[in-house]
Amino acid sequence: MAVTDVLGRGFRVEGSLARNPVLEGLDARDRAFARAIAAATLRRLGQVNAVIDPLVQRPPPGRVQAYLQTATAQMVFMDVAPHAAVGDTVALVKADGKSEPFTGLVNAVLRKIAESGKADAARIPPIQNIPGWLRSEWTRLYGKAAVRRMALLLATAPPLDLSVKSDPEKWAAHLGGILIGGSTVRLDAIGNIKALDGFDDGAWWAQDVAAALPARLLEQACGGVRGKRVADYCAAPGGKTMQLCAMGAEVTSIDLSEARTERLTQNLARTRMEATVLTADLTEHQPETPYDAILLDAPCSATGTFRRHPDVLYNRKERDITPLTRLQDKLLKQAANGIAPGGVLLYSVCSLQEREGAARVHKLLKARPDFRRIPLSLPEGLDVPDARLEGGMVRILPPDGSDGRGMDGFFIAALERVAKI
Numbered sequence: 001m002a003v004t005d006v007l008g009r010g011f012r013v014e015g016s017l018a019r020n021p022v023l024e025g026l027d028a029r030d031r032a033f034a035r036a037i038a039a040a041t042l043r044r045l046g047q048v049n050a051v052i053d054p055l056v057q058r059p060p061p062g063r064v065q066a067y068l069q070t071a072t073a074q075m076v077f078m079d080v081a082p083h084a085a086v087g088d089t090v091a092l093v094k095a096d097g098k099s100e101p102f103t104g105l106v107n108a109v110l111r112k113i114a115e116s117g118k119a120d121a122a123r124i125p126p127i128q129n130i131p132g133w134l135r136s137e138w139t140r141l142y143g144k145a146a147v148r149r150m151a152l153l154l155a156t157a158p159p160l161d162l163s164v165k166s167d168p169e170k171w172a173a174h175l176g177g178i179l180i181g182g183s184t185v186r187l188d189a190i191g192n193i194k195a196l197d198g199f200d201d202g203a204w205w206a207q208d209v210a211a212a213l214p215a216r217l218l219e220q221a222c223g224g225v226r227g228k229r230v231a232d233y234c235a236a237p238g239g240k241t242m243q244l245c246a247m248g249a250e251v252t253s254i255d256l257s258e259a260r261t262e263r264l265t266q267n268l269a270r271t272r273m274e275a276t277v278l279t280a281d282l283t284e285h286q287p288e289t290p291y292d293a294i295l296l297d298a299p300c301s302a303t304g305t306f307r308r309h310p311d312v313l314y315n316r317k318e319r320d321i322t323p324l325t326r327l328q329d330k331l332l333k334q335a336a337n338g339i340a341p342g343g344v345l346l347y348s349v350c351s352l353q354e355r356e357g358a359a360r361v362h363k364l365l366k367a368r369p370d371f372r373r374i375p376l377s378l379p380e381g382l383d384v385p386d387a388r389l390e391g392g393m394v395r396i397l398p399p400d401g402s403d404g405r406g407m408d409g410f411f412i413a414a415l416e417r418v419a420k421i
């Protein structure tokens with residue numbers, strides 16, 4: 001079950017759903033419903049647990065707990081008729097060998113939740129849906145009001161953002177979307193993006209408006225990338241590579257994962273663009289000729305992507321951050337060595353943790369006096385407060401953006417390797 005895979009085993013919800021043999025046997029409508037239940041449970045888990053916990057004396061095994069959680073999410077947050085949610089869940093528990101002895105408990109608890117669950121949940125603020133360690137770290141960094149807004153965004157499915165190869169105005173009008181930040185087409189979320197016009201022709205690719213900023217800001221920091229030798233470090237599945245190709249750069253895309261570079265190659269084929277694609281460990285790789293620019297979109301906790309991937313809230317732990325910062329330092333050090341004098345290094349992470357953002361850049365700058373920050377400015381129309389431009393570095397929070405539907409949390413900084421110090 002996807003919810004136990006995420007909560008008990010740290011899996012990604014999409015992967016777990018994709019591998020689920022029961023789901024494979026369902027028709028598209030039922031599959032979509034199963035996905036919606038998993039999403040509602042993960043987006044509202046703090047409130048869901050707060051409704052269930054007072055009704056059980058001792059926490060039941062994880063699988064039984066997941067039956068309670070998914071049925072509660074259906075009744076309280078998805079407006080599923082209580083008799084249907086209770087009846088179907090009790091039948092599932094009864095038929096599920098190890099859970100079967102808990103049928104009576106599940107039945108009794110769910111019947112109570114059917115009566116008063118909605119009112120009980122309404123008394124619990126949505127901020128409880130963010131796990132405690134992240135809630136306190138984000139409150140310390142960004143303030144309680146911002147975290148409350150993040151919790152509201154977590155509760156709703158995000159829009160679909162597309163980066164287009166060219167002519168964003170035309171595509172926004174054609175697909176019935178809006179243009180956001182000057183070049184991203186924003187649509188309401190849909191089930192099957194492959195059915196949208198332009199997919200087969202490779203006219204666009206899905207990419208959150210914030211995830212499109214690192215390549216755009218690299219272009220800004222370089223004063224244009226057309227004809228320049230630009231490396232995309234940690235490139236797969238290739239959203240930023242495709243942007244850089246569309247901007248006219250001569251792109252080399254490198255990633256450690258063979259499976260992911262394969263996806264990058266497929267994405268380039270679909271969008272009919274070309275880059276040199278390499279599989280390599282970038283903590284060791286050194287180019288023969290230094291690049292004019294490197295975009296390093298480093299592996300990170302991805303906590304900024306919780307609107308699109310609510311599972312990150314549960315399969316990321318506080319103890320994961322320090323090892324990630326060590327990897328980010330190694331990648332930054334190696335990338336700094338791969339830049340030609342006068343060239344630009346752009347560092348980005350889709351994390352909201354300060355230790356993965358500005359702290360990494362400050363550490364690199366201390367070790368490398370031949371690098372200095374290039375102040376960045378954001379494209380018009382994104383509605384990101386000036387205070388988010390920390391000394392020319394960019395901090396995007398999920399509630400930023402002009403249409404109330406938010407954007408992924410990102411940190412972005414550009415550094416120039418000075419020719420002479």
Ligand SMILES: C[S@@+](CC[C@H](N)C(=O)[O-])C[C@H]1O[C@@H](n2cnc3c(N)ncnc32)[C@H](O)[C@@H]1O
Pocket residue numbers: 233234235236237238239240241254255256257260280281282283297298299300
């Ligand atoms: C945030 S994702 C990159 C997303 C990508 N830039 C995009 O826009 O589509 C981080 C990537 O870092 C890669 N990675 C992790 N450790 C690496 C290493 N030591 N060397 C190279 N790539 C690495 C992962 O395989 C993953 O694809």
